[in-house]
Amino acid sequence: MSNPISGFSKLSKTQKIAWLSKNYFKENTQATHVLQRYWNSDTALQKLHDDFIENTVSNYYLPLGIAPNFLVNNDLYAIPMVIEESSVVAAASNAAKFWLDKGGFTTNVISTTKNGQVHINFFGDTKDMTAFFSVVKPILIASISQVEKNMKKRGGGLLDIQLIDSTNSLKGFYQLHCTFETLDAMGANFINTCLEKFAQTIEREAKKFKAFISSQTYPEVVMSILSNYTPECVVRASVSCHVDLLTQKDMEGYVFAQKIVRAIAIAKATPRRAVTHNKGIMNGIDAVILATGNDFRAVEAAVHAYASKDGQYSSLTHGSIENDIFTMWIEIPLALGTVGGLTSLHPLVGFAFDLLQKPNATKLMQLVAVAGLAQNFAALRSLVTTGIQKGHMKMHLMNILNGIQATDTEKASAVDHFTAKQISHSAVISFVEQLRA
Ligand code: MEV
Numbered sequence: 001m002s003n004p005i006s007g008f009s010k011l012s013k014t015q016k017i018a019w020l021s022k023n024y025f026k027e028n029t030q031a032t033h034v035l036q037r038y039w040n041s042d043t044a045l046q047k048l049h050d051d052f053i054e055n056t057v058s059n060y061y062l063p064l065g066i067a068p069n070f071l072v073n074n075d076l077y078a079i080p081m082v083i084e085e086s087s088v089v090a091a092a093s094n095a096a097k098f099w100l101d102k103g104g105f106t107t108n109v110i111s112t113t114k115n116g117q118v119h120i121n122f123f124g125d126t127k128d129m130t131a132f133f134s135v136v137k138p139i140l141i142a143s144i145s146q147v148e149k150n151m152k153k154r155g156g157g158l159l160d161i162q163l164i165d166s167t168n169s170l171k172g173f174y175q176l177h178c179t180f181e182t183l184d185a186m187g188a189n190f191i192n193t194c195l196e197k198f199a200q201t202i203e204r205e206a207k208k209f210k211a212f213i214s215s216q217t218y219p220e221v222v223m224s225i226l227s228n229y230t231p232e233c234v235v236r237a238s239v240s241c242h243v244d245l246l247t248q249k250d251m252e253g254y255v256f257a258q259k260i261v262r263a264i265a266i267a268k269a270t271p272r273r274a275v276t277h278n279k280g281i282m283n284g285i286d287a288v289i290l291a292t293g294n295d296f297r298a299v300e301a302a303v304h305a306y307a308s309k310d311g312q313y314s315s316l317t318h319g320s321i322e323n324d325i326f327t328m329w330i331e332i333p334l335a336l337g338t339v340g341g342l343t344s345l346h347p348l349v350g351f352a353f354d355l356l357q358k359p360n361a362t363k364l365m366q367l368v369a370v371a372g373l374a375q376n377f378a379a380l381r382s383l384v385t386t387g388i389q390k391g392h393m394k395m396h397l398m399n400i401l402n403g404i405q406a407t408d409t410e411k412a413s414a415v416d417h418f419t420a421k422q423i424s425h426s427a428v429i430s431f432v433e434q435l436r437a
Contacts, residue, residue, distance in 0.1 A: 009054050016057055034058075048345065064291060064348060065089035066355075069096040071104025072237075072370050079371055080352040081287035086395035087388075088283045091378035092371060098381075102241040105373065107366035110234040113159060114335055116191040116226035118176040118199050124217035126165060129174060132212065132219070133163040136205045140176075143201040144194045151190060156181040158194060174219070176202070179232070184361040186295065186337030188226055195224035228298045229305045230333040235362075237369035238329035239377065246326060248385055257326040259384035260319055260377075264328070267315035277376070278307055278316050281330065284375030288368045292356075293342035293349035302333045317376045330373040334365045393423035400428045410435055 002023030011019065017032050025031040035058040040046040050056040067089050068078040079096075081089050099105060122129050140161055148157040159179040166173040176198055180191055199221040206218045246253035267277035282300065289296040307316050319328045338361050343349055353359065356367060382388045397418060401411050410432050417431055 013050065013057060016055060020057070045347070048347075052342070052345075062290070064352075067092035067096055067371070067374075069093065069100050070367075070370060070374070071096075071100050072367060073107055074104070075357075077357075077367060078355055079288060079367060080291035080355055081284070081371070082290035083283065083287035085283060086399060087392045088287060088375065090391070090395055091382075092284055092287075092374050095374035095378040095381075098377070099239050099241075099374075102239070102245055105237055105239055105370045107235065107237040107369060109362045109365055110236055110331070111232050112181060112362060113232035114180045114182050114187045114191060114226065114230055115232065116178050116180070116195045116224070118178070118195055118202065118224045119222045120174045120176065120202070120219050121172050121222055122174050122217070122219040123172040124212070124215050126167070128209075128211040128215065128217075129165075129219065130163065132206065132209050133176075135209065136202065137161055139205055140198050140201050144197050147190070147193050147197060151182065151185075154183055156183040161198070182337075184338045185340045186298075186335055186361075188295075188298075189340070191226040192224070195226070199224040228301045228335070230302050230335045231306055231309060232333075233335050233365075234331060234333050235365040235369045236329060236331045237366060237373045238327060239373065240325060240327040243321060243324050243326050248381075251385060253326075254321075254324070256381075256384070257321050260326070260328065260380050261321055263380045263384055264315050264317055264319040267317075271313040274307065274314050277379075278304070280379040281316050281372040281376045283379075284371035284373075285332075285334075285368055288371045289336075291349070291352045292336075292338075292364060292368075293346050293352075294336050294364075295341070299334060299336075302335065306333050317373060328373065328377060330369055330376065332369055332372065334368055336361050336364050336368065338364055390422075394418075397423055397428065400425055401432070404429060404432055406432055 005019065008016065008019070017035055021027055021029070021032050038058045038061065040049070040059065046059075049059055062082050062084050065081050065083070066078050067081055070077040070079050079092065081092065083089065141158065144158060151157045157180065159181055161179075162177045164175040164177045166175055176195075178191075178195060178198065180187060180194070182190055202219060203221055206212055212218045243253040243257045246256045248256050251259075264277075267274045282303065285299065285303070286296045289299050303316065304313070307313050316332055317328060317330045319326070321327075337343060338353065338359060343353070356364070359367060379388065382391055397414065398411070400423075401414055406414065413435060414428060414431055418428070421427070
């Protein structure tokens with residue numbers, strides 16, 4: 001085990017790697033070599049990446065793939081996806097192609113309100129707190145006039161502040177629940193700055209409020225932070241067609257449609273299936289979120305909380321057959337930004353935005369929702385017909401071959417051989433061993 005180090009962040013990148021090598025790799029040069037192999041020879045680009053976080057020692061690559069042929073509200077998109085899982089981009093592309101001649105995807109943004117809270121302790125009389133809030137509310141609003149000036153000019157800003165008495169859930173707990181419109185910004189910085197201003201204002205004004213002075217009981221701010229749960233920032237995407245158009249190789253369209261609807265019902269009925277069902281949706285969503293430089297942790301947290309909004313963790317997608325029309329849709333909260341954060345810094349994010357025709361935040365919400373719906377349709381389509389392993393292993397074949405350092409000729413023979421055969425890890429290895437023998 002190594003000794004603790006202080007001042008690690010002050011070391012140069014080379015010194016940091018030397019320290020790692022000495023303390024964790026017995027000075028073995030292999031580890032250093034791996035880290036250095038991923039340095040970018042363009043020093044300006046490397047510096048940009050170094051500065052994204054603290055203690056950068058190298059870059060961690062993930063593939064950027066493209067899923068073309070997405071018809072969304074009659075416009076055609078090629079969607080950028082950053083993901084390591086072999087079959088995700090292929091599945092998205094298949095789903096896009098499948099729906100291309102059936103009207104494509106239809107989307108609409110239901111709402112775009114973000115929110116944050118100032119969490120407050122107050123152990124006095126609720127009536128005093130309510131009276132204080134009605135006095136302080138206009139002062140709170142005025143206190144952020146400078147902060148929200150630019151946002152307001154563009155049509156956004158603070159929407160409202162409410163006092164929420166949460167003393168039934170936790171003794172002495174009140175919240176200032178604040179709602180915002182942050183337009184094309186994800187809004188975290190803007191919201192947190194406003195909330196911290198509110199917190200200072202609350203504490204300052206409370207000291208002057210007569211009822212608090214006479215009871216000698218003052219509200220105390222515990223913390224101020226945006227909420228990543230954004231159930232008022234919601235987008236919907238759907239696909240729909242006559243069941244006859246859904247006919248599969250060995251399955252009638254109506255039967256296939258029923259199976260998809262049933263698969264969704266199963267995800268609604270049991271969290272064990274819902275988690276995997278939604279994981280498949282997030283394969284598509286996270287990949288676009290990463291490609292567009294947005295915060296996938298925030299999106300994941302919001303989406304899964306939303307999946308539980310009715311009291312049980314459930315499917316994020318829905319399906320129906322009415323008068324022989326099959327419809328499948330997704331409704332999810334997505335707080336995204338197309339300005340700020342990484343969006344203007346990372347050159348590949350710039351590429352992704354150009355590819356998507358410079359979307360604003362609401363357009364991006366729609367495209368991300370489409371990617372999630374497409375991914376779910378593709379997964380369910382496989383699951384209720386061939387099973388997922390066939391397509392998944394086909395895409396995974398190259399990883400198995402790379403894992404055993406197969407040559408190009410061996411790879412070509414393997415791809416040829418396994419076109420009509422079942423792929424498994426052991427089958428691929430024994431095939432290549434035979435070739436080598
Ligand atoms: C695999 O990454 C995703 C799936 O398991 C999703 C699902 O089961 O719906 C195929």
